[in-house]
Amino acid sequence: xxxxxxxxxxxxxxxxxxxxxxxxxxxxxxxxxxxxxxxxxxxxxxxxxxxxxxxxxxxxxxxxxxxxxxxxxxxxxxxxxxxxxxxxxxxxxxxxxxxxxxxxxxxxxxxxxxxxxxxxxxxxxxxxxxxxxxxxxxxxxxx
Amino acid sequence: xxxxxxxxxxxxxxxxxxxxxxxxxxxxxxxxxxxxxxxxxxxxxxxxxxxxxxxxxxxxxxxxxxxxxxxxxxxxxxxxxxxxxxxxxxxxxxxxxxxxxxxxxxxxxxxxxxxxxxxxxxxxxxxxxxxxxxxxxxxxxxxxxxxxxxxxxxxxxxxxxxxxxxxxxxxxxxxxxxxxxxxxxxxxxxxxxxxxxxxxxxxxxxxxxxxxxxxxxxxxxxxxxxxxxxxxxxxxxxxxxxxxxxxxxxxxxxxxxxxxxxxxxxxxxxxxxxxxxxxxxxxxxxxxxxxxxxxxxxxxxxxxxxxxxxxxxxxxxxxxxxxxxxxxxxxxxxxxxxxxxxxxxxxxxxxxxxxx
Numbered sequence: 001x002x003x004x005x006x007x008x009x010x011x012x013x014x015x016x017x018x019x020x021x022x023x024x025x026x027x028x029x030x031x032x033x034x035x036x037x038x039x040x041x042x043x044x045x046x047x048x049x050x051x052x053x054x055x056x057x058x059x060x061x062x063x064x065x066x067x068x069x070x071x072x073x074x075x076x077x078x079x080x081x082x083x084x085x086x087x088x089x090x091x092x093x094x095x096x097x098x099x100x101x102x103x104x105x106x107x108x109x110x111x112x113x114x115x116x117x118x119x120x121x122x123x124x125x126x127x128x129x130x131x132x133x134x135x136x137x138x139x140x141x142x143x
Numbered sequence: 144x145x146x147x148x149x150x151x152x153x154x155x156x157x158x159x160x161x162x163x164x165x166x167x168x169x170x171x172x173x174x175x176x177x178x179x180x181x182x183x184x185x186x187x188x189x190x191x192x193x194x195x196x197x198x199x200x201x202x203x204x205x206x207x208x209x210x211x212x213x214x215x216x217x218x219x220x221x222x223x224x225x226x227x228x229x230x231x232x233x234x235x236x237x238x239x240x241x242x243x244x245x246x247x248x249x250x251x252x253x254x255x256x257x258x259x260x261x262x263x264x265x266x267x268x269x270x271x272x273x274x275x276x277x278x279x280x281x282x283x284x285x286x287x288x289x290x291x292x293x294x295x296x297x298x299x300x301x302x303x304x305x306x307x308x309x310x311x312x313x314x315x316x317x318x319x320x321x322x323x324x325x326x327x328x329x330x331x332x333x334x335x336x337x338x339x340x341x342x343x344x345x346x347x348x349x350x351x352x353x354x355x356x357x358x359x360x361x362x363x364x365x366x367x368x369x370x371x372x373x374x375x376x377x378x379x380x381x382x383x384x385x386x387x388x389x390x391x392x393x394x395x396x397x398x399x400x401x402x403x404x405x406x407x408x409x410x411x412x413x414x415x416x417x418x419x420x421x422x423x424x425x426x427x428x429x430x431x432x433x434x435x436x437x438x439x440x441x442x443x444x445x446x447x448x449x450x451x452x453x454x455x456x457x458x459x460x461x462x463x464x465x466x467x468x469x470x471x472x473x474x475x476x477x478x479x480x481x482x483x484x485x486x487x488x489x490x491x492x493x494x495x496x497x498x499x
Binding site: 087089091106107122 | 416438
């Protein structure tokens with residue numbers, strides 16, 4: 001086997017140097033491209049007033065950056081769920097055809113009025129929120 | 144061969160640039176003539192529509208404003224206030240659709256003719272890369288008008304890969320630029336659409352065309368050439384020009400008779416409207432996602448779709464290396480069947496999505 005000459009040594013040294021240099025560059029590039037954490041979000045948010053919600057129609061409110069549907073059920077209790085379909089995140093729609101339910105127009109998932117997934121590809125129920133009332137103000141907290 | 148000095152400008156140029164050499168290089172390529180030669184025209188048509196995209200995209204960039212506050216209004220302004228703006232936008236949108244259609248025809252015809260076999264493996268690989276780049280153009284451009292369909296299509300498109308093991312969530316955060324689709328997402332989509340993807344695409348298209356110039360077009364295994372090959376330049380190039388003229392005519396008819404619409408402004412807190420769908424070329428994926436149950440045995444439905452897409456992608460890039468029969472110059476009915484199956488599935492799901 002031939003002894004490596006000076007040129008071979010330089011070639012290998014250069015390749016090694018390029019490889020070692022590339023590692024931190026790639027790592028820093030990946031960090032640069034990865035978005036930072038979102039600004040702190042509030043745990044409990046006052047989203048609206050009870051007067052905003054008709055007895056027979058749920059309404060979507062804004063909880064930080066998330067759409068949340070709030071409804072008044074036949075027992076007179078306020079319930080809230082994330083309005084994001086658990087399939088691929090589209091915002092669900094209140095529908096009355098075939099009985100009141102939430103439907104996702106993107107891929108046809110359906111949820112009953114308690115948020116449970118009853119049809120289509122959605123894998124889970126809508127994520128529930130805890131509702132607290134302070135007078136007429138509705139406060140939501142992520143469960 | 145010396146360049147004929149029949150024009151002062153060309154003569155002046157040929158004294159300073161290798162014009163004659165370029166002309167000779169163009170004339171050196173010939174195009175085979177056989178019963179499947181017709182399909183060669185779609186490569187040129189794809190290139191033509193890419194050129195239309197570049198020109199109209201440059202024009203739209205003069206008015207478009209990439210921010211959630213102004214994107215929708217700027218597109219509405221292009222359509223309603225800018226002179227001929229509606230036409231430029233309509234041509235851009237229709238041309239994008241025709242480009243993808245031509246690309247699919249070009250790709251599947253190359254697949255069925257086994258044009259990927261030696262020595263054209265690199266041409267196939269660069270073409271497969273261009274397919275994904277063009278779909279990337281479509282996906283990134285779709286959000287830019289910031290209307291309801293654009294918003295939800297992007298939302299779904301960025302949710303689907305999340306189930307991919309290891310890189311899924313991180314990869315999606317790279318595309319979105321934030322946890323929710325918003326200003327950061329629009330900025331990233333815009334810069335990808337107008338800077339990164341065009342630069343990469345131009346480089347790969349140049350490579351693809353250069354390879355085609357060097358290796359020429361492939362004749363399918365077992366297909367007899369009816370007549371002597373035709374010189375590419377200028378003879379076949381004139382045929383390309385006729386096809387481009389027809390393509391342009393079809394594009395103008397579509398763009399003027401069916402102007403591209405603009406939906407309502409995106410509202411992340413409004414329900415997705417009924418009938419919402421992505422562009423037709425994503426319908427096979429859309430329909431598969433709609434059909435597959437949430438769980439198949441213990442495996443997440445989207446993960447299965449991702450695995451199918453990943454496997455097909457790897458297969459598509461590997462075709463020249465795994466189709467050994469074609470590599471030996473023999474007929475390869477298994478790969479023909481796979482191609483026909485894929486085309487049938489695409490047509491079936493597009494039909495299902497259209498009619499249901």
